[in-house]
Amino acid sequence: EADIYQTPRYLVIGTGKKITLECSQTMGHDKMYWYQQDPGMELHLIHYSYGVNSTEKGDLSSESTVSRIRTEHFPLTLESARPSHTSQYLCASSDVLGAGTEAFFGQGTRLTVV
């Protein structure tokens, strides 16, 4: 059973608002990831982290920012939400690279910006 949690599950917010999507895992994983997925489309990596104080941008350009102050927590922030940010955001974590590395995903946050 994967222990990675995302809150909120659903969020409808007005244009221009600042939002933070929360992601927490209790597995002690060093690696954490944020993916963006539009309905019926593939997942795109937007941010990842190798550990505390490490953050990197992913393959898909995003206006969001992330932080990694604690191993278990990897929040994603949008300073000024726009309708183009409407999407599903999925958080994942995995152990250090090596044989048996397996990624676990949260249930996602479906964001709608109106």
Added chain:
Amino acid sequence: KQEVTQIPAALSVPEGENLVLNCSFTDSAIYNLQWFRQDPGKGLTSLLLIQSSQREQTSGRLNASLDKSSGRSTLYIAASQPGDSATYLCAVYEGAQKLVFGQGTRLTINP
């Protein structure tokens, strides 16, 4: 740049059939390959992880194979059930430990 392709994009079969989902990747220098299931509007559930040194993995009615040299993996589902209806995604780990996903196969099992 690693690219992952899944064929077919959608598949509809009657309950009880055995079926195969295909995944191909362009760069054989992968670490591991992982198969996931995604239900509509939900997150991803890990089904099987195949390490780069392995040829196959089994879990219940699911069997996944990996042929690194040809850049292919298959997910075999035996005796399909309506509850198997979902989108199935394969993903490969490349260099910097990033997961690269295919577009998925949307599977419908008809009762």
